[in-house]
Amino acid sequence: MTHTEPAADAARGHSTATLFEASSSAAHACDPALRAVWPGARVAGPAFTVRGIGGDNLALHRAVAAAPAGSVLVVDLQGAAHGHWGEILAVAAQHRGILGLVVDGGVRDVAEQAALAFPVFARHVTVVGTGKEHPGQVAVPVRVGGVVVRPGDLVVGDADGVVVVPAQAVTETLDGSDARVAAERHALTAIRAGTTTLEYYGL
Numbered sequence: 419m420t421h422t423e424p425a426a427d428a429a430r431g432h433s434t435a436t437l438f439e440a441s442s443s444a445a446h447a448c449d450p451a452l453r454a455v456w457p458g459a460r461v462a463g464p465a466f467t468v469r470g471i472g473g474d475n476l477a478l479h480r481a482v483a484a485a486p487a488g489s490v491l492v493v494d495l496q497g498a499a500h501g502h503w504g505e506i507l508a509v510a511a512q513h514r515g516i517l518g519l520v521v522d523g524g525v526r527d528v529a530e531q532a533a534l535a536f537p538v539f540a541r542h543v544t545v546v547g548t549g550k551e552h553p554g555q556v557a558v559p560v561r562v563g564g565v566v567v568r569p570g571d572l573v574v575g576d577a578d579g580v581v582v583v584p585a586q587a588v589t590e591t592l593d594g595s596d597a598r599v600a601a602e603r604h605a606l607t608a609i610r611a612g613t614t615t616l617e618y619y620g621l
């Protein structure tokens with residue numbers, strides 16, 4: 419990788435579930451059909467948004483050349499079941515310091531992207547190829563997994579799915595997540611000592 423990665427995890431290492439619960443309804447969960455395409459994939463960073471046309475991937479080639487290092491590509495391809503993204507684009511993205519991809523559409527070359535440790539969250543995995551005709555748009559509001567994502571929103575993907583935190587709610591959500599993790603550590607200590615969850619939560 420030629421670019422320096424941001425020193426800190428943009429989500430302070432928090433999980434999608436913690437961020438969602440701690441956000442006081444500010445965070446949005448993408449359609450659960452958007453899943454990590456290889457086990458253990460995780461990404462967190464500001465969105466660089468892309469809107470293309472399903473079945474065509476010129477917008478993705480353009481986005482890789484345009485996105486700043488440290489960003490996550492968030493791509494609306496209307497859920498199209500084509501392999502819009504694969505090993506070639508993943509290598510190009512890593513070379514540019516792009517952290518990962520969230521796409522409402524399909525991808526391919528999943529084993530190669532696992533070997534690269536390039537995190538990808540997609541609706542479909544399919545070998546079907548694409549055209550390269552439509553330039554699309556970048557840095558515009560997009561709809562991905564039913565969620566409107568604006569440039570700079572915090573996007574986090576992990577084993578549980580993809581969560582979007584609007585940029586203006588990020589600090590409050592991260593502080594709330596710190597507090598939630600501390601409270602859950604306290605609960606786990608009590609539960610390991612034999613307290614039932616009914617007792618602990620007063621259910």
Ligand SMILES: O=C([O-])CC(=O)C(=O)O
Pocket residue numbers: 475501502503504505506507508526527547548
């Ligand atoms: O055809 C494409 O551009 C998508 C692909 O498989 C790759 O990036 O390796």
Ligand SMILES: [Mg+2]
Pocket residue numbers: 504505506527
């Ligand atoms: Mg390929």
